[in-house]
Amino acid sequence: MNIDTLRVFSDVVQSQSFSRGAKINDVSQSAATQSVHRVEQHFGVQLVDRSKRPFVLTPEGQACYEGFREVLELYDSVDARVRSLRREISGLVRVASIYSVGLHDMSRCMQDFMRQYPKAKVRLEYLRSNKVYEAVIGAEVDLGIVSYPMNSPDLTVIPLRSERMVVVCPPNHPLTRHQAVTAEHLQGVDFVGFDRDLSIRKEIDRYLRQRSINIRVAMEFDNIETVKQAVEIGAGVSILPEPTVREAVHRGVLATVRLIAPELFRPLGIIHRQRRVFTPTAAKFVETLKLVKEQTQDVEEE
Numbered sequence: 491m492n493i494d495t496l497r498v499f500s501d502v503v504q505s506q507s508f509s510r511g512a513k514i515n516d517v518s519q520s521a522a523t524q525s526v527h528r529v530e531q532h533f534g535v536q537l538v539d540r541s542k543r544p545f546v547l548t549p550e551g552q553a554c555y556e557g558f559r560e561v562l563e564l565y566d567s568v569d570a571r572v573r574s575l576r577r578e579i580s581g582l583v584r585v586a587s588i589y590s591v592g593l594h595d596m597s598r599c600m601q602d603f604m605r606q607y608p609k610a611k612v613r614l615e616y617l618r619s620n621k622v623y624e625a626v627i628g629a630e631v632d633l634g635i636v637s638y639p640m641n642s643p644d645l646t647v648i649p650l651r652s653e654r655m656v657v658v659c660p661p662n663h664p665l666t667r668h669q670a671v672t673a674e675h676l677q678g679v680d681f682v683g684f685d686r687d688l689s690i691r692k693e694i695d696r697y698l699r700q701r702s703i704n705i706r707v708a709m710e711f712d713n714i715e716t717v718k719q720a721v722e723i724g725a726g727v728s729i730l731p732e733p734t735v736r737e738a739v740h741r742g743v744l745a746t747v748r749l750i751a752p753e754l755f756r757p758l759g760i761i762h763r764q765r766r767v768f769t770p771t772a773a774k775f776v777e778t779l780k781l782v783k784e785q786t787q788d789v790e791e792e
Contacts, residue, residue: 491532493565496558498525503555504630506544514613529554563629570769580609583775586625587635589616590714590734591758603778610771618712619689626761632772635779638689639759648760650779653731655694655754656746660724663745670748673701680726681705685712690756694729697754718744731756 494515502511502522512522530537537551547555587596600612617625619636626634627644639647657676659665665675676698684691691710698705708726711717714734721728722743729749738744760776762768768776 491529493562495525495528497562498522499529500555500558500562502526503538503547503551559629570772579607579771579774581769581771582611582613583633583769583772584631585612585614585633585635585775586617586622586631587614588619588622588637590637590731591635595733599778602781603775606778607771607774610774612775623761626763629763632762632768633776634761635758636761637756637758638693639757639761644764645761646764648762648776650758650760652755652757653733655729655749655756656732656735657727657749658718658721658730658735658744658746659727660721661742661745663727665727665747666745668747670750672751673698673703673749676705676727677703679705680708682709682711682717682720682726682728683707684717685710688712693754693756697729729754 498511498515498517498521501514502508502525505511505514508522508526509519512519515522517525526538533550533554535550536548537554539546539548539551596614600614603612604610615631622631622634622636623640623645625631635650639649641647657665657671665671665679668675683694686692706726709720711720714730717728717730718735718738720726722738732746735744735746739746760779
């Protein structure tokens with residue numbers, strides 16, 4: 491067996507799919523199946539129970555998966571150190587991001603990065619916040635991008651940017667008569683909020699509670715896009731990061747009003763595992779993310 495076989499096996503197990511595991515490694519599904527079969531032949535025991543859908547690991551398969559993850563992490567650490575000495579900008583950077591970071595910003599970041607470093611690749615997936623944390627801690631990705639990033643013994647946080655929160659409402663809403671509003675203007679309004687377990691909901695609730703403001707929560711959702719759609723059809727107003735509604739405001743389907751006294755901000759950060767040795771490629775990608783951050787802030791200040 492070689493390191494590529496271990497990696498394909500681990501990715502097939504992690505994604506619970508032979509096709510997705512193959513795609514991650516740029517091999518055919520047949521090649522991924524052969525890699526798993528090769529590992530089973532080596533140990534002389536069944537590792538994957540294919541009679542169930544999705545497939546499940548046998549106890550031996552689970553032991554292999556956990557062990558292979560440790561081997562791969564050690565190998566990747568050595569590889570990162572060697573590449574750091576050579577200053578080589580190549581290879582794969584695996585990134586998981588929350589949905590609301592901004593497709594435009596991330597697309598521009600990836601395009602800029604791969605244009606500057608054509609030997610490098612970025613694999614980006616969008617996940618719920620808790621899944622981003624799990625992917626980073628489980629070494630499934632190199633970097634995670636989250637809002638309200640939390641430090642922990644297992645993680646390091648790199649601050650990225652803070653996004654101004656604004657009141658979002660339909661274009662014909664009475665609040666649009668104001669250039670700016672305070673929390674008191676929201677007393678008793680119909681409000682489209684986030685699910686209660688999300689950090690952004692907790693921060694908004696705290697902000698309103700500290701000012702003794704009561705709102706009527708008409709709907710609750712787990713993502714910004716659905717909140718925007720509910721506001722657009724008149725279900726209520728909301729408080730959202732300004733960059734996430736910029737395009738809808740430009741199209742005239744939503745309006746924003748500045749929230750003041752005090753303002754409210756949503757922090758974004760990059761998370762990675764403690765003691766994780768960055769490859770030069772991952773380090774350069776972080777630099778590119780920060781550059782996009784600076785460009786975004788310049789636009790907000792104009």
